[in-house]
Amino acid sequence: MLMLNDFLKEVVIIIVGKQAEDIADLLHSPKYVNEFIIAKKLGITINQTRNILYKISNYGLVSFIRKKDKKKGWYTYFWKIDVIKSLDFLKNVLLKKIEQINYQIKSRETKQFYICERCNVEFNEENALLKDFTCNECGGIFTMRDNTKLLRELKRNLDKFNKKLELVEEEIKKS
Ligand SMILES: [Zn+2]
Structure with a gap:
């Protein structure tokens, strides 16, 4: 704890x-x-x-x-x-992190991403389209990215940060 x-x-x-x-x-x-x-x-x-x-x-x-x-x-x-100010600072850092993760989750849930598996690079739909779904580096054809694993990871992170935020807020109340 x-x-x-x-x-x-x-x-x-x-x-x-x-x-x-x-x-x-x-x-x-x-x-x-x-x-x-x-x-x-x-x-x-x-x-x-x-x-x-x-x-x-x-x-x-x-x-x-x-x-x-x-x-x-x-x-x-x-x-x-200054305990209160420091906790507030940490709270804001966590809020920003949570906001970023929420944005990433939303983006992964609503948008399509493509990867060149050989080069391990990723493109969003617009850029993949511009490149005609073909990798500049190796000439390989992009495949659609399966976001399941990434989403699971993002949600796990979100949980972690939300729990931490709760604890920080409890400390702020106590201080
Ligand atoms: Zn490639």
Whole structure:
């Protein structure tokens, strides 16, 4: 079962990449966290840490406070993740995915597609017609694509994303 922390990790992965996912746990804190401590815990440099934080910050999903070091005169930044905004971000990503899959399903259910089996390339009906159902590359004749398997896969994906969306929405209600 997916948990809030998994969702926050996923947000970081979408924005920064898999290598940065561990920062999600550190930023998910009731208190703001010192960026030097984040860097130390992740085993990366302060500049690498800031780069990650700025990327997430561009989406408005983290907030910070800063404190001045009285002796040295410089500022240290303290960060935390905005849970609600991050969940909303993930929700929108999922909604877009679901929309795309629905579009693909509709297209596969209502339109004809053709393939050159030898070259493994696909054409929609208009393009296949333009090419006279003949492959430019190998001269082979197109066959009509059987969409059954693809549709099953798309619907399975749709289910998966819909379930995830439900879980994210539950987390949003809880937060
Ligand atoms: Zn071909």
